[in-house]
Amino acid sequence: MPRPQWASDAIDIERPNAARIYDYLLGGSHNFAADRRIGDQVVGVTPGARGQARINRAFLGRVVRYCVGQGVRQFLDLGSGIPTAGNVHEVARSEAPDARVVYVDIDPIAIAHGRDILADDPRAHTLGRDLRDPDAILDDIVEGKLLDLHEPVAVLMVAVLHAVPDADDPAGIIRAFTDAVVPGSYLAITHGTDEGNPERRAASSRSHGKPTRRSPSGARARSRAFSTGTR
């Protein structure tokens, strides 16, 4: 397949990448044969993977539309993946053309694709940052004048917090972002879980016998703890 314009030469399109596999599961067009091969294997093992990804992305779209309806014009999408297939800036702009978006992801490939896709967009930016470092992200936003933190911001942490272990203090990370935004701002979270899926839960507890990065089984309790004290 010829290299498309949105994938610069620096990106290896022969090697599968998690963000592009996720894009494939979403039904997006920013993926390659190597990604699709692994994506099909994922679906073979977890038949619901495609549906979960799409339900999650649909939720993201509803959140964005709701926030725009509440007058919010700024979005901080933490753990954004590749900004394609129902991405935040397009959904927001369909209702509010002046909406500004900052995408943040830790994956260099997702960031490289994001930069290529958004190269001509002065109101949408991608930051290659770890959300566990809120100060660095907030500094980038202020110094680059990417968002105006005196105006409301929708902070989105969609399908990413399960990658942040308790030891990294996810609640403290959330607080750092919610403390940085003004009243009238919003926080949206979804969290991966295997609750309600005994088979996956058993497999998960086998592989999670020792403390690991992910703790999907505690998703509900975690999410409750995360929202404590937010406004």
Ligand SMILES: C[S@@+](CC[C@H](N)C(=O)[O-])C[C@H]1O[C@@H](n2cnc3c(N)ncnc32)[C@H](O)[C@@H]1O
């Ligand atoms: C499952 S995807 C979710 C993408 C998008 N938020 C959505 O819901 O459609 C999770 C993304 O979070 C990113 N991610 C994981 N840990 C991160 C971290 N510590 N900081 C920033 N991004 C992270 C991954 O690279 C990946 O692109």
